[in-house]
Amino acid sequence: MTTVYLITLGLLAAAAAMTLYRLVRGPTMLDRAVSLDVLTAVVICAIGAGAATYREYSMLPVLLVLSLLGFVGSVSLARFFSGRAR
């Protein structure tokens, strides 16, 4: 299980790094909103992988909060930056 966990963490870290690249580069604010949403999903996946590996379920409320937080972030960004390109 530890090997599986390490491979999972490696894949998730690579995904987070590539998402962060898009978050920094843009070019529009909507691209950043999308990549922020993906980053939140990847963080939820990483926390869930840790919980599944060690059977440690104390962080379940964190998953609940994160799944709603990403929604609020991307919707408000899309709301405020729909007219302007950058």
Add this chain to the structure above:
Amino acid sequence: MTAMDVAAAVCLLLGATLAFAAGVGMVRFPGTLARMHAATKPQVLGLHLILLAMWLRDPSWKIAGVIILVAVYQVVTAAVAAYMVGRAAYLTAKPQGGDDGDDGTAVPSSGDARA
């Protein structure tokens, strides 16, 4: 390792692979709408596979309640957020229709519907 653990490991690896594919898509795809296509992979299927792996490691109703709640929230909010971002991206982009400005969608491609 029991059969449940093997299934959980497979779910973890599949979910992480989907997240990795989304990362590659975020870097390689052109345009906001194309990147939104890549973004849905870890948001829905990848996350659900990880949550399924969590449940397979400890199959109890106490865990399943919160996990089902997270899964339902994620499905509902991902759809609404994708609608908002996609609409904003479509309205910001250049008009793609013919000379009459009709590109086959119900959304007006000029800027007047930008409320």
